Amino acid sequence: MAESPITARGKDFATWYQDVVLAGDMAEPAEIVKGCMVIRANGYAVWEALQRELDARFKATGHQNMYFPLLIPKSFLEKEAEHVEGFSPELAVVTIAGGKELEEPYVIRPTSETIIGHFFAKWIHSWRDLPLLVNQWANVIRWELRTRLFLRTTEFLWQEGHTAHATHEEALEEVLRMLDVYADVAENVMAMPVIKGLKTQSEKFAGAVSTYSIEAMMQNGLALQAGTSHDLGQNFGKAFDVKFQNKEGQLDYVWQTSWGVTTRLIGAMIMTHSDDKGLVLPPKVAPTKAVLVPIYRKDEERSAVLEAASKIATDIGAKLDDREGQSPGAKFYHWERRGVPVVLELGPRDLASGNVVLKRRDTGVKEVAPQQGIAARVPAVLDRIQADLFAAAKQRLDENTVYANSIEEVEDILRPVSAEKGGGRFVMAHMKDDARCDARIKEFKATIRCIPLVDHCEGPGKCIVTGESVDRRVVIAKAY
RNA sequence: CGGGGCGUAGCGCAGCCUGGUAGCGCACCUGCCUUGGGCGCAGGGGGUCGGGCGUUCAAAUCGCCCCGCCCCGACCA
Numbered sequence: 001m002a003e004s005p006i007t008a009r010g011k012d013f014a015t016w017y018q019d020v021v022l023a024g025d026m027a028e029p030a031e032i033v034k035g036c037m038v039i040r041a042n043g044y045a046v047w048e049a050l051q052r053e054l055d056a057r058f059k060a061t062g063h064q065n066m067y068f069p070l071l072i073p074k075s076f077l078e079k080e081a082e083h084v085e086g087f088s089p090e091l092a093v094v095t096i097a098g099g100k101e102l103e104e105p106y107v108i109r110p111t112s113e114t115i116i117g118h119f120f121a122k123w124i125h126s127w128r129d130l131p132l133l134v135n136q137w138a139n140v141i142r143w144e145l146r147t148r149l150f151l152r153t154t155e156f157l158w159q160e161g162h163t164a165h166a167t168h169e170e171a172l173e174e175v176l177r178m179l180d181v182y183a184d185v186a187e188n189v190m191a192m193p194v195i196k197g198l199k200t201q202s203e204k205f206a207g208a209v210s211t212y213s214i215e216a217m218m219q220n221g222l223a224l225q226a227g228t229s230h231d232l233g234q235n236f237g238k239a240f241d242v243k244f245q246n247k248e249g250q251l252d253y254v255w256q257t258s259w260g261v262t263t264r265l266i267g268a269m270i271m272t273h274s275d276d277k278g279l280v281l282p283p284k285v286a287p288t289k290a291v292l293v294p295i296y297r298k299d300e301e302r303s304a305v306l307e308a309a310s311k312i313a314t315d316i317g318a319k320l321d322d323r324e325g326q327s328p329g330a331k332f333y334h335w336e337r338r339g340v341p342v343v344l345e346l347g348p349r350d351l352a353s354g355n356v357v358l359k360r361r362d363t364g365v366k367e368v369a370p371q372q373g374i375a376a377r378v379p380a381v382l383d384r385i386q387a388d389l390f391a392a393a394k395q396r397l398d399e400n401t402v403y404a405n406s407i408e409e410v411e412d413i414l415r416p417v418s419a420e421k422g423g424g425r426f427v428m429a430h431m432k433d434d435a436r437c438d439a440r441i442k443e444f445k446a447t448i449r450c451i452p453l454v455d456h457c458e459g460p461g462k463c464i465v466t467g468e469s470v471d472r473r474v475v476i477a478k479a480y
Numbered sequence: 481c482g483g484g485g486c487g488u489a490g491c492g493c494a495g496c497c498u499g500g501u502a503g504c505g506c507a508c509c510u511g512c513c514u515u516g517g518g519c520g521c522a523g524g525g526g527g528u529c530g531g532g533c534g535u536u537c538a539a540a541u542c543g544c545c546c547c548g549c550c551c552c553g554a555c556c557a
Binding site: 089090111140142143144145146151152156158205213224225226227228260261262263264265293295296297326327328329330331332333334336345347348349350357359 | 481515552
């Protein structure tokens with residue numbers, strides 16, 4: 001097993017994250033107060049970019065956006081036994097309103113299966129009403145014991161899709177279709193490779209028949225669940241009496257799905273790409289893709305440089321940083337911290353030579369390019385950065401994925417080697433989807449992340465805990 | 481709820497042990513100067529030292545009590 005290059009983002013990753021990436025208002029994506037997020041301009045613009053990409057795909061697959069109430073009667077939650085059991089500990093409950101004790105308390109939505117189930121029951125009567133494909137962009141509250149900016153906050157923003165279908169087959173297709181949409185956005189927009197897989201029964205969503213997820217690896221080797229898609233079976237259909245008459249004239253409960261991604265994606269992206277200098281954003285989500293910094297000394301230079309800079313900035317759609325009273329150096333650092341993929345420099349020297357200097361945020365490499373054709377060069381460089389970021393992350397994932405053939409070997413691989421490297425690896429081993437196996441892995445402070453949809457190697461083998469035959473290896477890792 | 485730590489200027493901190501009228505860096509304001517990777521110099525504004533009580537001639541500093549925050553563990557997108 002080769003020593004991985006990710007130790008610099010090891011145990012002390014939280015400190016790095018806090019001090020470097022989120023340092024005060026230097027990078028200004030967000031801050032946290034009382035476990036809740038304040039997302040500032042730079043961070044929110046990233047979220048908007050993700051929303052655009054996701055929403056376009058939801059629409060393309062026939063979904064409609066709707067909005068449902070924030071406050072849900074507590075009794076709704078109680079209709080599905082597993083659901084209420086899973087969410088009870090983290091509910092925020094409203095018991096007083098309008099100065100009076102409420103007859104029935106409301107919960108602030110931790111997720112909307114129940115209230116949407118309530119409305120589905122009113123709206124669905126016939127097979128002709130199906131499938132019903134709904135998405136909601138909203139905030140939710142989950143009272144977690146421990147919060148971490150972007151990764152786990154009391155309140156977070158997300159999208160939750162909720163669909164109802166006439167058959168289980170069709171519902172399952174939807175579950176996998178949306179999982180594919182998430183993987184597509186993660187890999188092709190966020191430049192973050194993911195593993196698609198099925199959660200074990202112990203790890204599934206409370207109230208689901210089965211849960212699928214995409215799992216990503218952060219720079220320190222820890223896993224992060226980046227999106228989930230649930231097959232709800234008829235559990236909520238039965239709980240909320242969502243019945244329809246099928247083509248044969250018989251009554252049946254609908255088959256439902258739900259799926260979501262959250263503002264955690266922003267954190268995932270930061271921890272996948274950023275470095276000690278601050279944010280590194282993939283061009284496709286970067287709020288500002290290119291900035292041009294003009295450089296001049298004297299007044300006569302100033303007007304000539306600014307005129308040329310303004311023209312070039314307009315041509316390539318870059319932001320012109322013409323702030324007075326800031327040195328060029330200060331401006332370079334400013335944009336570097338904020339993760340702007342490309343920063344261009346234009347000074348008297350370039351004016352004379354007809355060139356412009358172009359610097360990549362990801363590699364730090366500078367190139368001198370002719371002003372002629374820069375409008376085509378910048379997009380090409382942005383594409384290249386996007387591709388290189390993905391490739392680097394993929395390589396990191398591959399290099400830190402190892403195979404184990406016994407439980408001892410798993411333990412050995414996951415054992416913290418040093419303070420920096422807290423066992424941050426993906427371990428592939430044959431394991432059965434059995435609570436005993438999940439429990440055994442938890443002893444190493446790790447979890448079975450998923451049973452990959454695509455067999456990554458070798459095929460069948462014997463479970464390293466129960467000895468039973470299983471058809472493929474699962475992903476085991478420590479996680480955020 | 482356990483185990484640690486911290487509250488002093490907008491932010492980050494020193495001062496506390498050994499009480500004596502509050503300081504540094506960054507940021508901010510003014511002027512000059514500079515600008516190809518955080519310019520420099522000079523001047524300036526800004527603080528009920530988390531709160532209360534006590535000890536003392538005198539408390540940021542010592543004692544007691546409260547309050548708040550952060551980190552680590554248990555819960556999780």
